[in-house]
Amino acid sequence: MKIKNISKSFGGIKALDSCNIEIKKKKINAIIGPNGSGKTTLFNIISGLIKPDKGEIIFQGHDILKLEDFERAKLGISRTFQEVRLFKNLTAKDHIDISLSENYESVLKSVIKKKRSNRKKIKRILKTVDLDKKLGSYVSDLSYGQRKLLDLAIVMAKKHSILLLDEPVAGVNPKLREKIKEILRELREKGETIVLIEHDMNFVMEIAEFIYVLDYGKVIAAGRPKEIQKNKKVLEVYLGG
Amino acid sequence: MIFPYLIHILILIGIYLILAVSLNLSLGYAGLLSLGHVALFGIGAYTSALLNINGVPFVFSFLLAGLLAGFFGFLLAFATGKLKGDYYALASLGFAFVVYSLLLNLTEITRGPLGIPGISKPQIFGWAIKDNFSYLIFLALVCFVSIFLINKIVNSGFGKLLGAMRDDETGLRILGKDTKKLKYKTMFVSGFFAGISGSLFAHYIGFIDPNTFYISELVLILTIVILGGIASLKGSITATFVVIVLSELMRFLPLPSAIIGPGRQIVYAIVLIIILMFRPRGLLGRIDLE
Ligand SMILES: Nc1ncnc2c1ncn2[C@@H]1O[C@H](COP(=O)(O)OP(=O)(O)OP(=O)(O)O)[C@@H](O)[C@H]1O
Numbered sequence: 001m002k003i004k005n006i007s008k009s010f011g012g013i014k015a016l017d018s019c020n021i022e023i024k025k026k027k028i029n030a031i032i033g034p035n036g037s038g039k040t041t042l043f044n045i046i047s048g049l050i051k052p053d054k055g056e057i058i059f060q061g062h063d064i065l066k067l068e069d070f071e072r073a074k075l076g077i078s079r080t081f082q083e084v085r086l087f088k089n090l091t092a093k094d095h096i097d098i099s100l101s102e103n104y105e106s107v108l109k110s111v112i113k114k115k116r117s118n119r120k121k122i123k124r125i126l127k128t129v130d131l132d133k134k135l136g137s138y139v140s141d142l143s144y145g146q147r148k149l150l151d152l153a154i155v156m157a158k159k160h161s162i163l164l165l166d167e168p169v170a171g172v173n174p175k176l177r178e179k180i181k182e183i184l185r186e187l188r189e190k191g192e193t194i195v196l197i198e199h200d201m202n203f204v205m206e207i208a209e210f211i212y213v214l215d216y217g218k219v220i221a222a223g224r225p226k227e228i229q230k231n232k233k234v235l236e237v238y239l240g241g
Numbered sequence: 242m243i244f245p246y247l248i249h250i251l252i253l254i255g256i257y258l259i260l261a262v263s264l265n266l267s268l269g270y271a272g273l274l275s276l277g278h279v280a281l282f283g284i285g286a287y288t289s290a291l292l293n294i295n296g297v298p299f300v301f302s303f304l305l306a307g308l309l310a311g312f313f314g315f316l317l318a319f320a321t322g323k324l325k326g327d328y329y330a331l332a333s334l335g336f337a338f339v340v341y342s343l344l345l346n347l348t349e350i351t352r353g354p355l356g357i358p359g360i361s362k363p364q365i366f367g368w369a370i371k372d373n374f375s376y377l378i379f380l381a382l383v384c385f386v387s388i389f390l391i392n393k394i395v396n397s398g399f400g401k402l403l404g405a406m407r408d409d410e411t412g413l414r415i416l417g418k419d420t421k422k423l424k425y426k427t428m429f430v431s432g433f434f435a436g437i438s439g440s441l442f443a444h445y446i447g448f449i450d451p452n453t454f455y456i457s458e459l460v461l462i463l464t465i466v467i468l469g470g471i472a473s474l475k476g477s478i479t480a481t482f483v484v485i486v487l488s489e490l491m492r493f494l495p496l497p498s499a500i501i502g503p504g505r506q507i508v509y510a511i512v513l514i515i516i517l518m519f520r521p522r523g524l525l526g527r528i529d530l531e
């Protein structure tokens with residue numbers, strides 16, 4: 001995925017300012033930066049929730065800015081939200097079911113289809129995030145950590161070729177943080193392309209292979225974790241220079 | 242004496258069952274504040290009535306009533322595609338007003354306030370349905386099939402998508418689902434069943450005029466759906482029995498008939514307010530009305 005020259009202002013605030021980023025395939029990419037530096041805005045633009053003022057985004061040969069949000073998702077862009085976003089009247093199992101299945105938009109196909117067919121897959125996916133005991137639970141019965149995990153399971157279940165994760169370990173306990181790290185590493189092993197936004201520097205340095213640093217909507221540095229750690233501009237931004 | 246009256250009430254219940262269940266599909270399951278339902282009911286009734294007095298066999302007038310009402314449901318969803326929540330409610334209410342005034346004013350076609358008399362009882366291939374008891378049997382069959390189909394839909398994967406759309410439309414689009422198309426399809430199906438229920442009404446009463454398809458009727462079916470519970474078919478079924486029987490019982494109050502009509506509206510309104518205040522999920526619902 002190539003993000004070219006993307007700019008976006010909200011009133012007077014420049015959330016993104018001629019942002020250029022190239023997502024490395026089959027790697028864990030990270031986007032870091034202080035609060036309000038435009039990270040989430042970038043995800044919102046990629047997934048189609050907001051339109052940029054200028055620039056283009058090339059993904060699988062398409063200029064995806066021309067596509068509607070759901071078309072981009074169908075093309076393989078899967079994302080999570082900083083504030084976990086689940087469907088409150090659906091069970092954990094149904095969340096995975098609708099993410100997995102591509103037939104449900106057709107009334108006929110979904111009525112005729114046997115219910116059992118997805119069951120095993122759903123269980124297997126929920127097992128990877130330790131939620132296989134929570135098949136029938138509604139969102140209100142899940143803890144914060146479990147919701148984070150379910151959110152992750154949803155984007156994994158959905159057909160995708162890139163995962164955009166907005167702060168996957170924000171607010172979770174250390175044990176769960178390790179669990180999520182393990183899940184992401186396994187996905188990486190399988191050859192998935194991951195982009196994560198994260199404030200937890202240790203987490204990023206442990207897991208990311210390529211890092212972009214945003215500050216006031218500009219990319220101020222890009223490189224491997226080792227390089228980023230030594231980068232003067234980055235140190236200034238983070239240590240309040 | 243009591244027996245024919247009982248059959249009459251059961252027939253009314255059957256007609257409103259289909260109407261209420263089809264409204265619950267769009268309003269309850271899909272979360273579309275669809276106030277145009279009464280107009281779809283009317284479109285079905287008029288389609289069927291006009292075809293019938295022009296000699297079209299029942300089977301066709303019945304199906305065309307459903308298809309045309311379904312098509313208008315689709316059109317309504319299509320025209321209001323960008324509108325959300327309250328705005329959609331307003332637009333669909335506007336649609337109900339427009340259809341009502343068309344029924345009233347296109348006198349060349351609809352005979353306006355005079356209505357359309359002489360709609361005959363159904364004849365289905367060889368089976369001529371002449372008396373009310375046979376009509377009840379036939380209606381029970383249509384009811385059963387309609388509820389069976391809608392139940393299938395709401396419990397299918399498509400139904401799960403509708404539930405997700407009701408909770409968070411953007412969230413569902415981000416999962417790659419075209420929510421606009423989901424709405425079109427839902428409104429078509431919902432309109433189809435409203436249309437056939439209109440057809441059944443027209444062929445039963447034998448006479449229709451625009452007033453049957455006015456806002457007061459909308460209040461009745463909204464009361465049924467909300468009393469029974471959003472996204473609960475069992476709720477809608479139970480509530481149809483309760484509301485229709487209650488409104489029939491009011492007939493026996495020692496009041497002049499000029500008061501009973503408006504009196505019913507007041508009772509429905511009170512029921513609605515009580516539900517909204519004390520039990521927003523209705524009698525049998527699992528989901529709060531928001
Ligand atoms: N929809 C919006 N309307 C107005 N301003 C917005 C909107 N979305 C973001 N902003 C502003 O744009 C800037 C960038 O916000 P963004 O959410 O992208 O930051 P972020 O890097 O994700 O921050 P955080 O680390 O706190 O999540 C902020 O100043 C924010 O207030």
Ligand SMILES: [Mg+2]
Nearest residue numbers: 039040041082
């Ligand atoms: Mg953010």
